[in-house]
Amino acid sequence: LTGYITLDIGYKNTGATKSAITFLDGELGILKYRGYPIEQLAEKSTFIEVAYLLIYGELPTADQLNDFQKLISRHTLVHEDMKKFFDGFPRGSHPMGQLSSLIGALAAFNPESLKQGQSTEEVNLEIVKLIAKMSTLVSWIYKKSLDHPFIYPQNKYDYVTNFMYMTFAERTEEFTGIDPVVIDAMNKLLILHADHEQNCSASTVRIVGSSDANLYASISAGISALWGPLHGGANQAVIEMLEKIKEDGGDTDKWIAKAKDKNDPFRLMGFGHRVYKNFDPRAKIIKKACDDILEKLGVQDEVLEIAKRLEEVALKDPYFVERKLYPNVDFYSGIIYRALGFPTEMFTVLFALGRLPGWIAQWKEMKANKEPIGRPRQVYTGKTTRDYVATADR
Numbered sequence: 001l002t003g004y005i006t007l008d009i010g011y012k013n014t015g016a017t018k019s020a021i022t023f024l025d026g027e028l029g030i031l032k033y034r035g036y037p038i039e040q041l042a043e044k045s046t047f048i049e050v051a052y053l054l055i056y057g058e059l060p061t062a063d064q065l066n067d068f069q070k071l072i073s074r075h076t077l078v079h080e081d082m083k084k085f086f087d088g089f090p091r092g093s094h095p096m097g098q099l100s101s102l103i104g105a106l107a108a109f110n111p112e113s114l115k116q117g118q119s120t121e122e123v124n125l126e127i128v129k130l131i132a133k134m135s136t137l138v139s140w141i142y143k144k145s146l147d148h149p150f151i152y153p154q155n156k157y158d159y160v161t162n163f164m165y166m167t168f169a170e171r172t173e174e175f176t177g178i179d180p181v182v183i184d185a186m187n188k189l190l191i192l193h194a195d196h197e198q199n200c201s202a203s204t205v206r207i208v209g210s211s212d213a214n215l216y217a218s219i220s221a222g223i224s225a226l227w228g229p230l231h232g233g234a235n236q237a238v239i240e241m242l243e244k245i246k247e248d249g250g251d252t253d254k255w256i257a258k259a260k261d262k263n264d265p266f267r268l269m270g271f272g273h274r275v276y277k278n279f280d281p282r283a284k285i286i287k288k289a290c291d292d293i294l295e296k297l298g299v300q301d302e303v304l305e306i307a308k309r310l311e312e313v314a315l316k317d318p319y320f321v322e323r324k325l326y327p328n329v330d331f332y333s334g335i336i337y338r339a340l341g342f343p344t345e346m347f348t349v350l351f352a353l354g355r356l357p358g359w360i361a362q363w364k365e366m367k368a369n370k371e372p373i374g375r376p377r378q379v380y381t382g383k384t385t386r387d388y389v390a391t392a393d394r
């Protein structure tokens, strides 16, 4: 080779596939699921309806939605032996590590999912089971963190109400229902997280699935990718950052300076995005929802004011402006999760619950496209050929 290939390592802007699921325009801050603007879906739809849209490509009729919801309800129970996994997790183990293990283990309890060349009906059944059981397992991860008994699903509730029931109901108290404001907020948050084109975890699901690994193994891999603080783990990192700034006296200028200092590893978590070089449209919706929901629930959260001050200062600062760093989906979402009663370490599993339909849609599309097994190449930068040297001569 004469001259040099300037190689920007890593999947930064690789066109890895063709997809009809989600459209992003990073310059204009546009996000659409199957052509529907996220703003309309967040305002008018429900999470289960958006899940149907992402997976099957069209908004369901009333009957289709009713059948989908009923089928999911019928599969929310998990095999009793799945509970034994919870006995094995050490106290305080991270919910994302538990969730990726549990979802991978579902393959063992659904051996038919290992069958190659499953029919459409068989694949659809696996999809319904996974959506149903993940909500039960996420709520049980929360109960395990409290050392409280698991709450079993109730088929009479819709998906989000059932999830919140299993998460927050207690055996010792009569369940008096969930505030509609909370149900609406949870639907909105799950919708906003439902898919996002070829992000790190969706690409992971696609490449693992391209080896003909089963759906549960592919989604378990996606959960592990989402765990990283540069990806889905950022929503937990944002709250931890805001709490640290609060404890430090709330001096936002000091922390903005730290984020700009190349010698300081500190980054403004919840800021910046590989694709959005404008406002993340989800962040705009969540920021507005933050004010509405906290007001309706009568919740005061000092870190919300710190977040708003950070955003205000950063958006005027040349460092952030030049690098087009804006708040992303993770910057405000944790403040709402907290107002809804979730502890910080549950935030990323909530992101995973929301992203599940998107991962499933991406996996299903990759199979339908009959995409070949993913196998990228490299530019070799190692040693040229050399001969073996006996130990005594090294």
Ligand code: SDX
Residues within 6 Å of the ligand: 195, 196, 198, 199, 200, 229, 230, 231, 232, 234, 259, 260, 266, 267, 268, 269, 270, 271, 272, 273, 274, 275, 323, 325, 328, 329, 330
């Ligand atoms: C998600 O891809 C998706 O769609 C993801 C997601 C989804 O829905 O699936 O949207 C969800 O993962 C949102 C992102 C959550 N992560 C964070 O909030 C972590 C903080 N943000 C970053 O670490 C960063 O912005 C990334 C990882 C999100 C994007 O990184 P890039 O595109 O690789 O950009 P980069 O790291 O090369 O940064 C470019 C410049 C660098 O400075 P210079 O080398 O030019 O001097 O911007 C700086 C970076 O140092 N920079 C930041 C910063 N983010 C980037 N500086 C301070 N604070 C930050 N948050």
